[in-house]
Amino acid sequence: MMLSTGCVAPAVFVIHSPIQPSNTQPVTYAATATDPDGVAAIEIWEDRNTLALCSNGMQCATRVSTSRLTTCNFTPAIDPATCNFTTPNAYPDASFIGYRAVARDSKGNSGAEGWIYYAAGAFPWPNNPIPVYGKGAPAEKLDMVFIPDSDYTGNNAQFMQDVTSLLTNGYLSTGVFAFDVRTWRGFWNFYITYQPGDAKGYGSGCNVAPTNWANLSAIVNSGGILHNNALRDCGGIGNGSLFSVQVGGAFTNPTAVHETGHSVFSLADEYCCDGGYWNIGPEANLFNSQASCQNNATSHGWPTTDCVQIGTTGWWRSDGANDLMQNNNSNTNRYGRSDDGRVYWLYFSQCAGPPGC
Amino acid sequence: MKRIALAWATLAIVAACARQSKENPPGAGPVGQVGGIQLVGDTGRGAGEKVLVATYRFDSTGVRPGEAIVAYGSGRLPRSEGGAYRLQLVDAQGTALAEYSIGDPRRVVVEHQGVVQNSQGIYAARFPFHPRAREIRVLDQGGAILARTDVAAVIREFCDRLPQDKDCVEARRSR
Numbered sequence: 001m002m003l004s005t006g007c008v009a010p011a012v013f014v015i016h017s018p019i020q021p022s023n024t025q026p027v028t029y030a031a032t033a034t035d036p037d038g039v040a041a042i043e044i045w046e047d048r049n050t051l052a053l054c055s056n057g058m059q060c061a062t063r064v065s066t067s068r069l070t071t072c073n074f075t076p077a078i079d080p081a082t083c084n085f086t087t088p089n090a091y092p093d094a095s096f097i098g099y100r101a102v103a104r105d106s107k108g109n110s111g112a113e114g115w116i117y118y119a120a121g122a123f124p125w126p127n128n129p130i131p132v133y134g135k136g137a138p139a140e141k142l143d144m145v146f147i148p149d150s151d152y153t154g155n156n157a158q159f160m161q162d163v164t165s166l167l168t169n170g171y172l173s174t175g176v177f178a179f180d181v182r183t184w185r186g187f188w189n190f191y192i193t194y195q196p197g198d199a200k201g202y203g204s205g206c207n208v209a210p211t212n213w214a215n216l217s218a219i220v221n222s223g224g225i226l227h228n229n230a231l232r233d234c235g236g237i238g239n240g241s242l243f244s245v246q247v248g249g250a251f252t253n254p255t256a257v258h259e260t261g262h263s264v265f266s267l268a269d270e271y272c273c274d275g276g277y278w279n280i281g282p283e284a285n286l287f288n289s290q291a292s293c294q295n296n297a298t299s300h301g302w303p304t305t306d307c308v309q310i311g312t313t314g315w316w317r318s319d320g321a322n323d324l325m326q327n328n329n330s331n332t333n334r335y336g337r338s339d340d341g342r343v344y345w346l347y348f349s350q351c352a353g354p355p356g357c
Numbered sequence: 358m359k360r361i362a363l364a365w366a367t368l369a370i371v372a373a374c375a376r377q378s379k380e381n382p383p384g385a386g387p388v389g390q391v392g393g394i395q396l397v398g399d400t401g402r403g404a405g406e407k408v409l410v411a412t413y414r415f416d417s418t419g420v421r422p423g424e425a426i427v428a429y430g431s432g433r434l435p436r437s438e439g440g441a442y443r444l445q446l447v448d449a450q451g452t453a454l455a456e457y458s459i460g461d462p463r464r465v466v467v468e469h470q471g472v473v474q475n476s477q478g479i480y481a482a483r484f485p486f487h488p489r490a491r492e493i494r495v496l497d498q499g500g501a502i503l504a505r506t507d508v509a510a511v512i513r514e515f516c517d518r519l520p521q522d523k524d525c526v527e528a529r530r531s532r
Contacts, residue, residue, distance in 0.1 A: 054395060057519050058405050058429045062397045096394055117391040128428075134392030138431035139406060143392075189392045202467040206475045214410045214423070217481030218430030219393045234465040237472075238438040240480060241462070262466050266438060269466065276466030280438065328468075356433030 009111035010035035013182075014044070014101035015172060016118060019132045019164040020192050022157075023093050023121040028086040029069065033103035033111070038077025040106050044069045044085050047098030047115060051124050059125060061096035061117075069099075077106035093121035096131075127212040129191035129219050133167060138189060139356040142264055142346070143220040145191040147210055149199045149227030149244070156194045162226055162247045163192050170253035177254035177324050179334045180343050187347050187357075191220060199244035201231030207242045221357065222263040224256065235262045237276075251329050258328035261335065265342050270319060270326040273311035283341035285325060287316045300341065393429065406432025407486035407515075407524060409446065411493040411506040415462050416477040420495050420504040423479075427508075427515040432485045442503070443496040446484040449531075454487045488512075488527035 014031040021027050029046075033039045046069050049061035072083035081103070091097060100114025117134040129145045146166065148159040167190060171181045181188060193216060198208035207225055210216070216223060217240065225244040235243040243259040245252060261267035262276070268286040269275025279288055287293035293307035293316035306318040319326065319336025327333055335343060351357035389396060395405065408430040412423035420442075439460025446455045462478030482493050490512065495504040516525035 049396070051394065054397065056405055056522060057515075058395050059393060060395045060397050098391075115391075117394070119394075129393060131392030131394060134394070136392075137390040137406075138393055139433045141392075143431065191392065202470060202473065205477065206465055209412075209479045213479065214412050214426050214481055215428060217412070217483055218408050218410050218426065218428035221431075232467055232470070234467055234473075234475065236462070236465055238460055239435050240459070240483075241465075242479075269468070274469045274471055276468075276472040278472065350436065355436060356431070357436075 006037065006107050007109060008036060008105075009109045010039055010103035010105050012042075012101050012103045012111050012113040014099065014113050014116065015133075015168060016097075016099060016116075017164055017168060018160060019167055020118065020130060020160050021090060021120050024090050026087045026090055027097070027120065028084060029099055029101070031083045031101035031103070031113075032080055033083075033101070034080040035077075035103070035105040035109075035111075036079065037105045037107050037109075038074070038079050039081035039103050040074055040077040041104045042072045042074075042081060042083035043102045044083060045100040045102065045114070047100070047117075048091070049096040049098070051094040051096050051119070053124075059128070091120035094124050095120040126194065127215045129193060129216050131189060132163065132192050133172070133188070133190040135186050135189055138219045140351055141189040142187055142222075142351065142357055143189045143191065144222045144224060144260070144264065145193055145216050145220045147193055147195070147197040147223050147225045147242075149225050149229075150196045151199075151228045152196065152226075154196075159194070159226065160192065166226070166247070166253065166256060170256055171260075173253065175253060176332045176334045177257050177328075177330075180340065181257065181260075184343075184347055187351050191216075197223070197225040197242070199225045199227040199231065199233065201244075202234055203232070206234035207236070207244050209242060222260070224259070224263075233259070235259045235276075237262055237278075238266045238280075239264075251331065254324060254328045254331055254333065258324050261325055261339065265339070265346060267325050267335070267339050267342055268315075270310065270317045270323055270336070273313055275310070277310070277313060277315045283338070283345040285317065285319065285336065285338035285342060286310075288314060290316050292316070293318055296338070300337070302337070405429060408432055409484045409486055409490060409493065409508050409511075410481055411508065412479060412481045413462075413495055413504055413506075414477060414479055422504050422506045425493070425506045425508055425511050427486065427511050430483065434485060435483055440498060443498075443500075444482045444484075445494045445496060446487060446490050446508075447492050447494060448487075448489040449491045451492075454490060455484050486524055488524050489531045 010033040048064040054060035070085040098115040102112040123130045195210040197210040233244045294304040323336035324333040411425040437458040441461040462480040
């Protein structure tokens with residue numbers, strides 16, 4: 001019994017909102033912790049920094065203070081437990097704020113998430129990607145920037161709120177579709193820019209990058225243009241590409257993760273019969289012959305009979321049902337097992353290793 | 358005997374738990390670089406990686422170079438994906454210092470339309486900074502140069518602002 005529960009550290013998740021607060025917006029930190037022995041306490045910590053250029057010309061953050069914002073005690077211990085804290089005041093311009101949640105269970109074991117960093121107030125270098133959820137150095141993370149479409153007509157507050165929603169209710173949510181991002185969120189950095197791009201839609205020129213694309217590309221792997229107007233979205237394929245997604249829809253969140261599958265992981269569509277089909281290695285999710293699909297299945301220990309042709313397209317898949325690359329018009333689908341193979345290859349063989357990402 | 362074994366096991370578990378709970382003390386400061394921002398006081402891994410970035414527009418008339426910059430960024434060479442174009446960073450003699458390949462940036466996926474060739478596409482080539490870099494080139498599959506960007510000027514401009522940068526010192530030597 002002691003081995004199964006007594007030494008297990010609490011699992012902790014914490015996120016801030018709004019995701020890129022202005023110098024007049026207080027920030028709420030929301031932490032949750034789970035533990036089979038019950039959560040006895042959650043602490044939320046803050047690391048305040050000021051942004052300025054270092055002597056080497058790099059964007060630097062100098063520490064102002066590190067302090068505990070709050071402690072939530074739970075007597076008796078509960079599972080799950082939540083702890084929220086809203087700052088009494090907004091952060092000033094050029095702030096770089098880190099936060100961390102530490103939970104302790106009824107046996108005295110502790111677990112933590114953080115530090116997570118974001119820019120608060122006006123960012124001193126508006127042409128560069130503005131970190132809104134930073135976990136580490138870009139060379140070791142998948143870096144994605146959200147870009148406003150011109151149809152926001154300069155309404156940066158609305159755009160920032162939409163990004164807040166996309167991260168909170170989408171990429172980092174407990175939704176099934178977000179499993180591979182939320183579970184491995186330590187591999188991600190998210191950014192925002194307020195320089196508009198233009199999602200023109202299929203037949204009208206597709207996506208036009210913002211004028212600061214060179215600056216953004218120094219850091220990011222992918223850019224997502226958020227737009228309000230209805231159009232047929234275009235999704236770039238692979239590292240360095242742009243995709244677009246309409247906000248406010250019933251399936252905006254899974255669609256964004258689906259398009260991320262194309263843009264970040266180079267995953268192909270798996271639905272019939274008019275999707276975007278290709279094969280990319282290693283760890284492809286689509287195959288141009290039954291034999292290559294079966295070889296892949298065998299190498300993973302899956303039954304070769306799982307390989308089925310997508311209609312009569314000549315393309316083969318082996319991921320079964322409830323696959324986000326097969327259907328993104330659902331909040332209950334997630335990347336299939338072949339998709340996971342590609343995702344985990346990128347996470348663990350690239351980002352976590354010498355190649356980087 | 359069983360009691361002794363049980364006592365040792367209990368001690369080991371308690372010790373392991375104690376180690377676990379002491380990891381990441383709550384007040385300990387964070388380290389390194391986060392999202393392109395260097396946390397001052399830590400010059401660890403990933404600190405100060407410079408990159409060369411050059412944008413290209415691909416359309417039916419060819420490949421046209423756009424902006425080039427030196428910036429701090431992700432200092433790893435992007436992985437090769439697709440074989441439509443090769444991107445090279447070369448020195449003054451035209452020798453490749455780094456290279457990777459990409460698919461056609463005009464290729465996009467449109468849901469329920471498939472993979473389509475858009476009329477235009479943009480791609481930003483990114484290379485780890487190299488003091489001897491002179492050009493970024495876009496080549497076709499056969500090795501023909503389709504576009505080139507002189508990066509010597511942006512390196513000089515960057516290094517004029519930061520003459521003490523160790524890469525800049527080496528860049529001056531290699532001129």
